[in-house]
Amino acid sequence: MERLSENRRAAIWSIALLFVGLFVWEISISAQAVNTGELTEYEILTGAGTAKAGVPPPSEVAVKAWQELSNPFYDAGPNDKGIGIQIGYSIYRVLTGYFLAAIIAIPLGFLIGMSSVAYKALNPFIQVLRPISPLAWMPLALFIIQDSEASAIFVIFICSIWPMLLNTAFGVAGVREDWVNVARTHELSAIKTAFTVVLPAAAPTIVTGMRISIGIAWLVIVAAEMLVGGTGIGYYVWNEWNNLDLTSVIFSIFMIGIVGMLLDAAFGLLQRRVAYVE
Amino acid sequence: MANSFLSIEKLTQRYPDGKGGEFTVFENASFGIEKGEFVCILGHSGCGKSTIMNILAGLSEPTKGVVKMDGFAISGPSLDRGVVFQNYSLLPWLTALKNVTFGVAARFPNWTKQQVEEHSIAFLEKVGLLGDAIHRKPSQLSGGMRQRVSIARAFANEPKLLLLDEPFGALDALTRGTIQEELLKVWSGTDQTVFMITHDIDEAILLADRILLMTNGPLARVAESVEITIPRPRVRTDIVEHPNYYAIRNHLVQFLGKRSAELAGQASAEGETHSPQTVRIDNTEGAGDAQPILQAVMT
Numbered sequence: 001m002e003r004l005s006e007n008r009r010a011a012i013w014s015i016a017l018l019f020v021g022l023f024v025w026e027i028s029i030s031a032q033a034v035n036t037g038e039l040t041e042y043e044i045l046t047g048a049g050t051a052k053a054g055v056p057p058p059s060e061v062a063v064k065a066w067q068e069l070s071n072p073f074y075d076a077g078p079n080d081k082g083i084g085i086q087i088g089y090s091i092y093r094v095l096t097g098y099f100l101a102a103i104i105a106i107p108l109g110f111l112i113g114m115s116s117v118a119y120k121a122l123n124p125f126i127q128v129l130r131p132i133s134p135l136a137w138m139p140l141a142l143f144i145i146q147d148s149e150a151s152a153i154f155v156i157f158i159c160s161i162w163p164m165l166l167n168t169a170f171g172v173a174g175v176r177e178d179w180v181n182v183a184r185t186h187e188l189s190a191i192k193t194a195f196t197v198v199l200p201a202a203a204p205t206i207v208t209g210m211r212i213s214i215g216i217a218w219l220v221i222v223a224a225e226m227l228v229g230g231t232g233i234g235y236y237v238w239n240e241w242n243n244l245d246l247t248s249v250i251f252s253i254f255m256i257g258i259v260g261m262l263l264d265a266a267f268g269l270l271q272r273r274v275a276y277v278e
Numbered sequence: 279m280a281n282s283f284l285s286i287e288k289l290t291q292r293y294p295d296g297k298g299g300e301f302t303v304f305e306n307a308s309f310g311i312e313k314g315e316f317v318c319i320l321g322h323s324g325c326g327k328s329t330i331m332n333i334l335a336g337l338s339e340p341t342k343g344v345v346k347m348d349g350f351a352i353s354g355p356s357l358d359r360g361v362v363f364q365n366y367s368l369l370p371w372l373t374a375l376k377n378v379t380f381g382v383a384a385r386f387p388n389w390t391k392q393q394v395e396e397h398s399i400a401f402l403e404k405v406g407l408l409g410d411a412i413h414r415k416p417s418q419l420s421g422g423m424r425q426r427v428s429i430a431r432a433f434a435n436e437p438k439l440l441l442l443d444e445p446f447g448a449l450d451a452l453t454r455g456t457i458q459e460e461l462l463k464v465w466s467g468t469d470q471t472v473f474m475i476t477h478d479i480d481e482a483i484l485l486a487d488r489i490l491l492m493t494n495g496p497l498a499r500v501a502e503s504v505e506i507t508i509p510r511p512r513v514r515t516d517i518v519e520h521p522n523y524y525a526i527r528n529h530l531v532q533f534l535g536k537r538s539a540e541l542a543g544q545a546s547a548e549g550e551t552h553s554p555q556t557v558r559i560d561n562t563e564g565a566g567d568a569q570p571i572l573q574a575v576m577t
């Protein structure tokens with residue numbers, strides 16, 4: 001028999017696990033459905049059966065997914081928009097807050113990485129601000145900005161700035177002195193040195209920070225949108241929960257996972273492009 | 279000496295010793311190097327060779343003293359002084375060719391991209407790098423090939439002074455041999471001055487016009503300047519037959535083995551200048567029977 005490659009075997013295992021998982025889920029739900037038939041009148045009156053019966057089997061989620069994904073961009077009023085529109089809003093907020101953070105974090109990180117005075121001066125602020133949960137900023141943001149959309153973007157901004165800032169500073173500070181000396185012996189200007197030597201040398205570390213940031217931003221946007229409401233995947237999840245439509249809740253949980261994975265994969269690709277072997 | 283192409287005048291380097299005091303690597307070191315000369319400096323590890331080289335490169339400042347090139351005191355690095363670092367210092371995200379064009383483009387900013395590339399390829403060829411290899415990243419090249427790229431980068435910039443810090447230290451003996459010959463090839467025919475650190479006596483004899491010998495540190499001295507009285511072009515297998523070869527070699531071995539330690543660690547009086555003694559060893563016919571084997575001349 002031909003030996004299968006490691007990747008092939010892993011893929012077979014993944015698919016098998018998926019089917020086992022779905023199967024266990026499906027039969028455990030239908031077992032419960034049978035149970036509900038044997039409920040006493042008292043149990044039915046107290047509603048013991050209904051909540052459990054509300055958890056849908058995967059087949060129902062799959063049908064829901066098919067419906068939603070076959071028409072993702074419909075817009076039938078504030079409480080009924082396609083999943084594509086909701087995810088679009090979330091991605092727009094994440095990317096806006098994220099790029100605003102990058103525009104500030106990367107140059108500032110460069111400065112901190114290059115100058116130990118700047119590092120020492122800014123470090124206390126960073127150390128205090130960084131551990132603050134981004135959602136803790138929300139009330140203050142809502143009060144000052146007076147706009148829920150902008151507040152959500154601000155929360156994304158504040159949560160994605162730290163990993164980028166620290167990784168840029170760390171990457172820049174760690175650039176081998178020999179490489180900087182190569183730039184110096186070639187009489188490169190400070191700007192030229194920054195772009196042709198320091199940036200490519202620190203790029204892998206910087207992109208790692210960017211990748212961590214986008215992951216955190218995607219985690220935070222769901223919670224932020226649950227708070228500010230209106231649109232977005234976080235709002236969608238909360239809205240469907242209020243409608244007790246657990247099928248939609250489970251479907252949107254999957255979508256959150258998949259979008260997060262794609263965002264991460266995009267940065268993984270970028271990471272591979274800037275990587276180098278010493 | 280003060281009129282030399284490169285003149286090192288009363289150079290002193292001190293570092294904090296970590297216990298609140300300071301230690302002196304070398305003090306009032308003075309010597310000169312002529313235009314077009316190939317000078318090697320030999321000395322035990324830690325005596326301060328790299329420190330001197332970094333000062334010549336302008337990468338670090340001495341505690342005291344000046345270095346003049348063409349009569350002007352140097353300050354900071356310059357494209358006139360090319361450096362080959364011990365660990366190659368190639369930029370790992372660039373291909374071999376791009377590592378060289380990087381330098382050439384900085385040196386000749388008015389050249390077109392094509393001129394830069396042709397010039398770079400020509401120099402890579404001179405050190406024996408051809409074809410596919412020049413489009414590979416340093417990590418995909420052997421140690422010898424990396425050092426060739428590094429040498430090509432330095433020479434392609436046509437600096438007046440080339441500084442090499444133990445360029446072949448990490449290479450095996452066979453590779454070292456070929457690259458030494460390639461180095462001689464790119465250098466000969468130019469009027470470039472080379473200052474090279476090495477810890478290999480045979481390498482120094484093969485390459486140098488003159489060898490500077492340093493005593494052990496701290497308070498190291500450039501104690502002697504030994505002329506290599508073996509005519510060029512030199513070929514490794516031939517020079518060992520030359521009557522001066524073993525005489526010079528013995529002198530160097532004796533110095534590094536014994537005298538470098540005996541002469542070490544003497545503090546000097548204020549303002550005293552330490553210049554190396556010139557040593558000329560010549561056993562060839564016509565050099566004169568009356569001439570002593572070891573002739574020390576104060577400079």
Ligand SMILES: Nc1ncnc2c1ncn2[C@@H]1O[C@H](COP(=O)(O)OP(=O)(O)O)[C@@H](O)[C@H]1O
Binds near residue numbers: 323326327
């Ligand atoms: N930046 C520095 N700070 C303190 N001491 C140093 C520094 N650089 C070199 N030294 C010391 O100076 C001496 C000479 O070093 P170096 O020039 O590298 O020697 P070599 O190249 O001859 O082996 C060593 O004792 C080394 O520890």
Ligand SMILES: [Mg+2]
Binds near residue numbers: 327328329
């Ligand atoms: Mg050294």
